Amino acid sequence: MTENETLDRLPHSLPNDPMHWADAWLKEATAANFRANPNSMTIASVGPDDQPSARVVLCKKLVPDPGYLVFYTNYRSRKALELARNPKAAALFHWDALGRQIRIEGLVVRSPESESDEYFASRDWGSQLGAWGSDQSEPVPSKDALVRQIRERGAALGLSLSDGTQSLTDENIPPIARPAHWGGFRLWANAIELWISGADRIHDRGRWTRDIMRTSGDKFTTTPWVGSRLQP
Ligand SMILES: Cc1cc2nc3c(=O)[nH]c(=O)nc-3n(C[C@H](O)[C@H](O)[C@H](O)COP(=O)(O)O)c2cc1C
Numbered sequence: 001m002t003e004n005e006t007l008d009r010l011p012h013s014l015p016n017d018p019m020h021w022a023d024a025w026l027k028e029a030t031a032a033n034f035r036a037n038p039n040s041m042t043i044a045s046v047g048p049d050d051q052p053s054a055r056v057v058l059c060k061k062l063v064p065d066p067g068y069l070v071f072y073t074n075y076r077s078r079k080a081l082e083l084a085r086n087p088k089a090a091a092l093f094h095w096d097a098l099g100r101q102i103r104i105e106g107l108v109v110r111s112p113e114s115e116s117d118e119y120f121a122s123r124d125w126g127s128q129l130g131a132w133g134s135d136q137s138e139p140v141p142s143k144d145a146l147v148r149q150i151r152e153r154g155a156a157l158g159l160s161l162s163d164g165t166q167s168l169t170d171e172n173i174p175p176i177a178r179p180a181h182w183g184g185f186r187l188w189a190n191a192i193e194l195w196i197s198g199a200d201r202i203h204d205r206g207r208w209t210r211d212i213m214r215t216s217g218d219k220f221t222t223t224p225w226v227g228s229r230l231q232p
Contacts, residue, residue: 009196010204014227018192018208019064022102025194026062026093034097042092043071043187045082055079059093060119060184066222068186069104070111072119074136075181083108089187099197104189109218111184120178128176129154188212188220193230203232 007024015021029038037058044054057079061070069091073080083089087109093102110116120128133150140146154161158174190212196204208227212220 009198010194010206010229014206014208014229016225016227017064018194018206018225018227019062019067019189021194022093022104022192023062023064025095025098025100025102026059029093029095029098029100032097034095038095040093041069041071043079044090044092045079046086046088047078047082048085053078053082059091066188066220068106068188070115070184070186072116072182072184074131074134075110075183076138077136079137080185083185091187101193101195103191103193103195104187105191106187106189107212107214107220108185108187111186112218113183116183117178119184120182125159125173125176128178129157129159131182132157132176132179186218190222192225198232201232205230205232 007021007028026039032038039059040056041059042054043057044052046052057071057073059069059071062068063070075084087107089106089108091102091104094100120131129150133153134146140149151161157176159176189210191207191209193205193207198204206227207230208225210225211223213222214220
């Protein structure tokens with residue numbers, strides 16, 4: 001995007017870098033600090049019976065070139081199992097206070113292990129313990145049973161947890177390694193829509209598509225974005 005462009009309307013001639021617009025919007029939403037988790041997004045996946053399912057996760061990175069988003073989760077969770085079977089996903093950001101929505105569609109691949117390791121190491125110990133302690137998306141008989149499970153797994157990691165789980169101080173926390181069943185996913189965009197609220201419901205909508213071709217395990221090449229304006 002050029003310096004003269006305002007983020008509040010799509011120029012007559014649609015830009016050819018929509019992921020840079022998405023990046024700028026996410027940065028603006030984060031800086032505006034108008035709500036908790038401005039980087040939250042809804043991720044939709046499709047189950048074995050073609051049933052879509054959706055949940056909120058945090059977008060931990062948006063890389064406009066070559067164009068993917070990163071989120072972290074449990075690789076045995078419902079979403080991860082669905083994405084392993086069908087890697088097509090959709091992501092949705094909505095910032096009501098800014099009158100903006102972003103829709104992204106594409107293919108999901110696991111993040112490189114080194115990226116997941118680095119992010120896991122940056123998390124607070126409670127979140128690290130949670131990755132070990134919770135079998136995300138599995139049933140559990142009670143909250144007490146869940147807390148017991150987390151405490152037992154914490155003990156196995158060398159943590160001595162007293163009453164709650166939040167009893168450790170900074171000095172006595174042994175390093176916690178990333179479990180193999182927890183890490184990042186990259187959503188490589190092959191479609192993106194930027195939506196800007198307009199007066200009298202004359203909203204701005206631009207949708208761009210491109211081809212993404214897998215060159216090796218988690219690498220893609222892409223064709224340029226081709227955009228068109230949509231009726232609201
Ligand atoms: C604001 C917010 C942020 C969340 N962030 C994450 C996240 O980054 N990763 C994650 O696995 N779950 C996150 N969750 C929980 C998910 O919405 C969901 O409950 C969980 O991932 C299990 O989903 P699944 O059973 O469909 O796999 C978040 C929930 C909320 C409300």
